[in-house]
Amino acid sequence: MSAAPAYSEDKGGSAGPGEPEYGHDPASGGIFSSDYKRHDDLKEMLDTNKDSLKLEAMKRIVAMIARGKNASDLFPAVVKNVACKNIEDPNQLIRASALRVLSSIRVPIIVPIMMLAIKEAASDMSPYVRKTAAHAIPKLYSLDSDQKDQLIEVIEKLLADKTTLVAGSVVMAFEEVCPERIDLIHKNYRKLCNLLIDVEEWGQVVIISMLTRYARTQFLSPTQNESLLEENPEKAFYGSEEDEAKGPGSEEAATAALPARKPYVMDPDHRLLLRNTKPLLQSRSAAVVMAVAQLYFHLAPKAEVGVIAKALVRLLRSHSEVQYVVLQNVATMSIKRRGMFEPYLKSFYIRSTDPTQIKILKLEVLTNLANETNIPTVLREFQTYIRSMDKDFVAATIQAIGRCATNIGRVRDTCLNGLVQLLSNRDELVVAESVVVIKKLLQMQPAQHGEIIKHLAKLTDNIQVPMARASILWLIGEYCEHVPKIAPDVLRKMAKSFTAEEDIVKLQVINLAAKLYLTNSKQTKLLTQYVLSLAKYDQNYDIRDRARFTRQLIVPSEQGGALSRHAKKLFLAPKPAPILESSFKDRDHFQLGSLSHLLNAKATGYQELPDWPEEAPDPSVRNVEVPEWTKCSNREKRKEKEKPFYSDSEGESGPTESADSEPESESESESKSSSGSGSGESSSESDNEEEDEEKGGGSESEQSEEEDEKKKKTKKKKASEGHREGSSSEEGSDSSSSSESEVTSESEEEQVEPASWRKKTPPGSKSAPVAKEISLLDLEDFTPPSVQPVSPPMVVSTSLAADLEGLTLTDSSLVPSLLSPVSSIGRQELLHRVAGEGLSVDYAFSRQPFSGDPHMVSLHIYFSNNSETPIKGLHVGTPKLPAGISIQEFPEIESLAPGESTTTVMGINFCDSTQAANFQLCTQTRQFYVSIQPPVGELMAPVFMSENEFKKEQGKLTGMNEITEKLTLPDTCRSDHMVVQKVTATANLGRVPCGTSDEYRFAGRTLTSGSLVLLTLDARAAGAAQLTVNSEKMVIGTMLVKDVIQALTQ
Secondary structure (H helix, E strand, O other): OOHHHHHHHHHHHHOOOOOOOOOOOHHHOHHHOOOOHHHHHHHHHHHOOOHHHHHHHHHHHHHHHHHOOOOHHHHHHHHHHHHHHHHOOOOHHHHHHHHHHHHHOOOHHHHHHHHHHHHHHHOOOOHHHHHHHHHHHHHHHHHOHHHHHHHHHHHHHHHOOOOHHHHHHHHHHHHHHOOOOOHHHHOOHHHHHHHHHHOOHHHHHHHHHHHHHHHHHHOOOOHHHHHHHHHHHHHHHHOHHHHHHHOHHHHHHHHHHHHHOOOOOOOHHHHHHHHHHHHHHHOOOHHHHHHHHHHHHHHOOHHHHOHHHHHHHHHOOOOHHHHHHHHHHHHHHHHHOHHHHHHHHHHHOOOOOOOHHHHHHHHHHHHHHOOOOOHHHHHHHHHHHOOOOOHHHHHHHHHHHHHHHHHOHHHHHHHHHHHHHHOOOOOHHHHHHHHHHHHHHHOOOHHHOHHHHHHHHHHHHOOOOHHHHHHHHHHHHHOOOOOOOHHHHHHHHHHHOHHHOOHHHHHHHHHHHHHHHHHOHHHHHHHHHHHHHHHHOOOOHHHHHHHHHHHHHHOOOOOOOHHHHHHHHHHOOOOOOOOOOOOOOOHHHOOOOOHHHHHOOOOOOOOOOOOOOOOOOOHHHHOOOOOHHHOOOHHHHHHHOOOOOOOOOOHHHOHHHHOOHHHHHHHHHHHHHHHHHOHHHHHHHHHHHHHHHHOOOOHHHHHHHHHHHHHHHHHHHHHHHHOOOOOOOHHHHHHHHHHHHHHOOOOOHHHHHHHHHHHHOHHHHHHHHHHHHHHHHHHHHHOOOOOOOOOOOOOOOHHHHHHHHOOOOOOOOHHHHHHOOOOOOOOEEEEOOOOOOOEEEEEEEOOOOOOOOOOOEEEEEEEEEOOOOOEEEEEEOOOOOOOOOEEEOOOOEEEEOOOOEEEEEEEEEOOOOOOOEEEEEEOOOOEEEEEEOOOHHHHEEEOOOOHHHHHHHHHHOOHHHEEEEEEEOOHHHOOHHHHHHHHHHHOOOEEEOOOOOOEEEEEEEEOOOOOEEEEEEEEOOOOEEEEEEEEOOHHHHHHHHHHHHHHHHO
16 A cells, blocks of 8 residues: 555656646546646756756656647757766766767757767867867768858868868868868868878768869969970971071070970879879779779879779679769870770770660770771671660660771771661661661761661661651752652652651651642652641641641742742751761760769769869969978878889880870979079968878978989989990989989988889880891892891791782782782882981882881881981880880981981881871981871781682671772773782782682781771773772771772772
């Protein structure tokens, strides 16, 4: 019985002085009571220092909630008592957890308590608690944005934090709350760059993204350097004749005018960011690699961007989700920086197991990377993809073939022929997509393809896909003058099925009827009226309106308006050919790696990438007195001087990597000269010296390292000039560089420098062994230039050719065409004596195997000194060549006396393309820019094979690998001797025996890849002839057909 009194006592004790008791007055409705005095008592009890009163208050509050009473106004007081005790707990994990729980309560009434807790946690001894405080800042800001000013103060305090644990979180809070307050970053910029390597991966992504936008507002665009470096040498070369006429005074004026355009000098802080982010390309996190890639793409000089290509290609081995994001960004990059990914073309080949969206993105990248050199390989890949079972992918492949044909004019005919062959495919979707692409290609040169338009017209009976039918009808109507007999018949057939056609087809039928009425009204007048009558009562109002409009426009009437007189101009006006462009062309205005770039639409919260400033803001804002904790350890020093990310032995990165060091060294040397001359910069240097004493790794230390590098490079340059002939190996250059580098204090720098120097001097190192082999050729200056090197096994011997001559049924001899082919080009001018200041240079294709490398085209270079002074030190400068092209330069000519001439031999690997090889001919005082572009016939060597072998190989090279053209041989070119002479003079091919008298066969292989080139000329008795070229290299085949036809018909 004691339980009842106890209960009544507890009940009585729990009721406040003004609180109604439910047991005595059940009708009082305590929930609706307006007496709030009890809440004031509870607040006072919760605010006291006595735990007993706090406990009593908490019991009463729980009882009120159990009864259904509203206790929300007591919530801040309860939270304060619960959270504050935990926030002051000695365990850092409990303090952080309490703050995390507190900041996750989305109730505006506790905002003041959250703000106090965040401020207190921001000063906590534990970096983990400070990190949690940084996480809480965006939560509080989203709850109450009026607290922004106070939160910015906390962010500023946390940005000065010295631990890597806090850096990523506070930068994230900065991005969420006040991304426009760029002034908060100035003092912390260098610290963030140096801490970046040790921050957790999530923080690295956030910091890199923020620093990308910061750098775009604080530094100048690095592309200014490239434009200046590219313009000055060109002006010096092309202005040489004018300078002679103007005299020495004009040169002084020109040199005085150049400094008016301030040369670009990369800010040391800009270089610090690039250098500290580069090692992160090795990160295991795909997000970090992608963040560094976008930073380099948006901030680095063009010559240095290539380093990201290998890292991005590595990510393609990851999951399909990662591949999708990476390929989206690669597709955008490959439009502007195609050369960066060209060495990795095979990495974008499509696997049968790839999802459709990955296949289409890889296809996009392959199309962007296609150029005249690799287009045969790309088109062979596309041929394979067309057989896929994935119809969306096949349609995208056909569109890609159309884009390749648009971008590379030399393969347009080949692609068009391949697409026409697809019209016989069993799959209707393939045929339909081919028709749509063919229509776009035919618009570029319709007059040459009347046969294709006729072929398409015959397909109207079979193709049912509306878009394809509409495309055929548009083509026939637009170019009806090329098919005057077929067009009316197509209109007749379409009039029969007009009511059953789709709307898009009906509109094109009306257009076809109108165009035929204007050009051939006798045959089509009644048909046109019939079609317009059907369309007048169609269910679709667009078709009804089009029919009424067309009738009034083309059919003259008494009330005819002024427009009807110009109907022909309106309907048959010449229309520009459509431009087939990549869907990624305009995406680069979004920051790479962002959600907005992925969606190609501005997402919520996206911050635009700022434009580069016209003038660089004051760099001294980033100067700060560095406290003792930032002194570099030995490990950090090694990190600053570590070797490049990709070693020099890995040559896969292509020409972009080898070019990296040149703009760097030039910009660094320019920065030294400008920093020495500017008084304003000297003050910043002194500040940096103070930093260097304390920190050991500031920007001034970077400048001193760069000055040491500059000294070493100038010494090495002098050494290389003095010993250009003497030093014949890289070992000698390495030893000289190591002895000179002892002057500098950095010991580890010695290991890095020779590697970068070695990048710049392969021509010099290569020329030494070649000099031993080719020096004997100097004796040929006094003899006829008929060099007889050792013939390769593919060239037939003289005796064998004489024996085989009896097997042929023709009178032509095999020996001249195989053993001593003569080029039809002869000597060509490389450098005119006026432009060369007395030095004239010619060249000729020798058609002899090059002794240094069988893959190279051998050229004879003829030098003549027409001046009155000797020309000394003739050599080839460091060439900047397209991907794949290489040069084996001739040995240096020490001196060429006035009136003297000499001949030398050099080799060029054109990589089976007709791209020009651009290089510099240098003397001791001048350098001249020259260019050699080979005819397609000089890119091959003759091959002997039997008739059966020829037919067997020809059978393997069909379809898109076969190009056929018809021609009419003139009477002067009917004899066997003339035909063989003209063909072999145009192309370096060998004659193949043939059993028929009116057929000629020739065979050869391309020098670089060894691809077969088979040429067949079928000369019929009536004068008509057919020329066929079979080759894996479709571009070479197409160009060879044109050159041979031109030679035979002249």
